[in-house]
Amino acid sequence: MIDVCIIGGGAAGMSAALGALENGAQKVMIIEKDKELGGILNQCIHNGFGMHYFKEELTGPGFAEKLQEKLKNYDLDIKLDTMCVKITPDKEVHYINGNEGYQVIKAKSIVLATGCRERTRYQIDIPGKRLAGIVTAGLAQRYLNMDGYLIGKKVFILGSGDIGLIMARRLSLEGAEVLGVAELMPYSNGLKRNIVQCLIDFNIPLYLSHTVVDVKGNGRLEQVTIAQVDEKFQPIPGTEKVFDVDTLLLSVGLIPEIKLLTDQKVQLNPYTKGIKVLDTFETSIPGIFACGNALHVHDLVDYVSLESYDAGKHAAKYSNDNSPVVEVVPKNNVRYVVPNQVKLNNDEEVMFKYRVTKPIDKGTLVIKQGDKVIKEMKKFFLLPSEMETITLSKSVFTDTDNITFEVRIDE
Amino acid sequence: MNRLDTICTICPRGCRLTVTKENDQYNVQGNFCKRGVDYGIKEITRPVRKLTSTVKIKGAMYSRLPVYTDNELPKEMLFDVMKALENVEVNAPVKAGDVIVANVLNTNVNIISSRTMNNIE
Numbered sequence: 001m002i003d004v005c006i007i008g009g010g011a012a013g014m015s016a017a018l019g020a021l022e023n024g025a026q027k028v029m030i031i032e033k034d035k036e037l038g039g040i041l042n043q044c045i046h047n048g049f050g051m052h053y054f055k056e057e058l059t060g061p062g063f064a065e066k067l068q069e070k071l072k073n074y075d076l077d078i079k080l081d082t083m084c085v086k087i088t089p090d091k092e093v094h095y096i097n098g099n100e101g102y103q104v105i106k107a108k109s110i111v112l113a114t115g116c117r118e119r120t121r122y123q124i125d126i127p128g129k130r131l132a133g134i135v136t137a138g139l140a141q142r143y144l145n146m147d148g149y150l151i152g153k154k155v156f157i158l159g160s161g162d163i164g165l166i167m168a169r170r171l172s173l174e175g176a177e178v179l180g181v182a183e184l185m186p187y188s189n190g191l192k193r194n195i196v197q198c199l200i201d202f203n204i205p206l207y208l209s210h211t212v213v214d215v216k217g218n219g220r221l222e223q224v225t226i227a228q229v230d231e232k233f234q235p236i237p238g239t240e241k242v243f244d245v246d247t248l249l250l251s252v253g254l255i256p257e258i259k260l261l262t263d264q265k266v267q268l269n270p271y272t273k274g275i276k277v278l279d280t281f282e283t284s285i286p287g288i289f290a291c292g293n294a295l296h297v298h299d300l301v302d303y304v305s306l307e308s309y310d311a312g313k314h315a316a317k318y319s320n321d322n323s324p325v326v327e328v329v330p331k332n333n334v335r336y337v338v339p340n341q342v343k344l345n346n347d348e349e350v351m352f353k354y355r356v357t358k359p360i361d362k363g364t365l366v367i368k369q370g371d372k373v374i375k376e377m378k379k380f381f382l383l384p385s386e387m388e389t390i391t392l393s394k395s396v397f398t399d400t401d402n403i404t405f406e407v408r409i410d411e
Numbered sequence: 412m413n414r415l416d417t418i419c420t421i422c423p424r425g426c427r428l429t430v431t432k433e434n435d436q437y438n439v440q441g442n443f444c445k446r447g448v449d450y451g452i453k454e455i456t457r458p459v460r461k462l463t464s465t466v467k468i469k470g471a472m473y474s475r476l477p478v479y480t481d482n483e484l485p486k487e488m489l490f491d492v493m494k495a496l497e498n499v500e501v502n503a504p505v506k507a508g509d510v511i512v513a514n515v516l517n518t519n520v521n522i523i524s525s526r527t528m529n530n531i532e
Contacts, residue, residue: 035472045477045525046463059463061477061526065507145465148475173464173493192425196418197460201486381424 002077003027004315005093005107007084007260010039011301012113012292012308014067019312020111021074029077029105031084031095038064039115041301043142046166048193052302063301087112087260089285109315112261112275112283112290113308116254116297124252126158128214133221137163137251141170150174152247156224157181158212160188160195161385162299164251169198178202179243182210182226184233187359189385191299211235215248224248254297261290271336272296278325279339279350279394281311282318289315296338296353299387303353310351324400326369331406333357335384342403347395354390354405356382363407365390370401379407415455419447430455459483463525466496466511471503471528478511482520491516503530 003025006013009032020028036042041049044060051057054066082097091107118136126134133152140151141163155176157164160183168178181199186209188195199206207226213235214225228239256274258266267276267284274296281289291311292304323345328337337354352367360382367375367390374396382388397403415430419442429440430451439451461483465475484492492515499512505528512522 042526045465045479047461047479059477059479059525062479062507065526145477146473146475148465148467148473173462173489192418193420195425196420200417201460381422 001027002029002093002105002107004109004111004312005029005031005091005105006111006113006312007031007087007093008039008113008115008292008294009034009037009078009080010113010115010292011041011063011067011304012115012294012311013037013039013111014064014071015305015308016111016113016289016291016312016315017074017076018067018070019309019314020316021071021076021312023313023316025312025316027077028074029079029107031079031082031093033081033083035081037068037078037080040138043138043145044166045145046170049301052300053305060301067305084260087264087288089264089288091287109287109289109318111281111308111311111315112258112288112294113292113311114257114260114294116256116293118250119253119255121250123255124250126212126215128216131215131217131221132219133217133246134215134248134250137161137167137249140247140249141167144170144174150176151249152176152245154179154243154245155247155249156212156226156243156245157249157251159183159251159253160190160206160208161251161253162190162194164249165190165194165198167249167251168204169202172202172204176247178204179245180205180207180226182207182212184209184211184229187383191385207241210241212248213240221246221248254293256294256296258290258294261285261288264288269336269338269340271330276340277338279342280314281307281339282314287315287318289318296336299385303387303389306351307353326397326400326403328352328403328405330354331404333360333363333407333409334405337405342394342397344394344397344400347393349391349393351389351391352405354388355384355386356388356407357384359383360407360409362410364410366406366408367392368404368406369397369399372401374403378410382407412455415451417451417454419450421446421450428454458486460486460489462489462492464493464496466522467500468505468528469500469502470530470532471505472531473528476501476505476511476528477525478522479525480515480520481523484518484520488516488518492518492522496522503528503532 004020041060041064049063086094216223227235291308468476
């Protein structure tokens with residue numbers, strides 16, 4: 001019997017394993033589909049990782065290696081090149097690999113740390129022919145940084161998320177010409193540092209409130225047409241711009257990879273359609289936990305690691321108690337809050353993570369339970385792309401009414 | 412350079428800065444706080460950047476080894492350093508922190524391996 005079985009060996013899975021091992025779990029297993037641990041960190045060769053978790057600036061591969069070094073102190077069963085195909089409510093884990101074939105093992109608790117997938121062309125309905133050269137940014141990043149293939153020579157990028165911006169710089173440095181980045185929203189979704197160091201440094205124009213309305217080519221992409229959009233995100237006729245490019249990179253969002261749990265009818269968070277979790281990161285299926293980008297998309301891997309460490313810790317300490325559970329509900333100007341529920345079983349601290357629905361220069365975070373104000377805090381320069389956190393002791397929640405998070409806009 | 416339009420990266424507010432030079436005096440506009448002045452002047456006078464890239468590796472699980480600069484480079488040298496890395500080739504095994512190119516282009520900056528790559532042959 002495995003104590004904690006972790007699905008996924010990226011930043012979240014490795015950190016969950018560490019959390020489990022440092023909190024009493026004896027037998028821990030990681031199931032990883034790739035041929036080494038590290039996950040997406042291995043292709044994120046840029047720096048800026050690790051400032052919160054390791055207190056030093058690291059590259060993605062450097063961050064992954066530091067986590068692996070920590071795990072080397074423990075006896076840990078790591079299954080590489082192994083695909084988890086099913087998990088069940090009685091905590092069976094079904095996996096396959098080339099050496100063992102189809103295996104079923106039992107675990108006391110399971111942590112889902114499967115990360116997320118990139119949204120593709122078909123999820124954002126880009127019209128036009130099916131052409132080679134239309135690639136998600138993360139896939140292009142793997143081709144370039146790990147396999148050494150330049151995906152194209154003349155590139156247009158849709159989406160100003162950080163992966164798209166970082167690829168704009170990487171491709172420019174490697175000799176490709178990046179003709180522009182289009183962003184549907186009237187503001188960029190990327191960190192300011194990346195706007196400066198990935199676009200302005202390389203004279204790459206950013207077209208806000210623009211989207212791709214047509215792609216043309218013969219087998220391979222030859223031309224991309226963008227147009228400005230109105231406030232309902234509809235293209236405005238007459239605003240089209242045409243770019244002769246062989247590659248269109250898509251950096252248009254990430255979707256948590258949760259099929260293993262939705263197959264088991266896990267409860268979802270109605271606000272994000274992601275998995276609903278307690279403050280212990282336990283899902284609606286007792287003994288099954290979720291963390292990292294599989295739970296919600298983070299902008300910093302440091303927060304993935306901190307969160308997943310806790311998930312692993314709680315998985316190690318898992319026990320089925322019947323303490324009351326209260327809901328955590330986002331209200332005015334707050335898009336979502338994680339965790340979605342708090343179990344009132346002790347006075348431990350909980351780090352709540354939330355995002356706002358729109359940029360807010362000056363506001364007040366108001367946390368209430370029922371009508372009672374639990375906490376008020378002034379906030380400045382909130383952006384939807386930057387996750388906010390607040391840590392509270394569970395002792396402040398004294399009854400079983402819903403906990404609400406809102407941001408009041410101050411003049 | 413006599414004028415630079417950029418965005419301050421010191422905090423998430425991201426002020427849009429305009430830095431201008433007049434009679435050897437730098438003038439920064441658009442900044443919300445005074446940290447923006449120092450940032451703007453440095454960006455127009457001596458902008459520096461860290462660089463990360465990859466070099467060829469033989470005998471490892473992948474064909475590229477990720478590398479980083481252990482210090483900041485003058486911004487205008489980024490493409491020169493990329494060119495200098497074009498023909499660098501290393502053999503596995505390599506450890507994280509190994510110096511791949513010392514003092515690249517006499518900048519006093521070293522090119523360092525970001526990760527360990529074992530020999531799999």
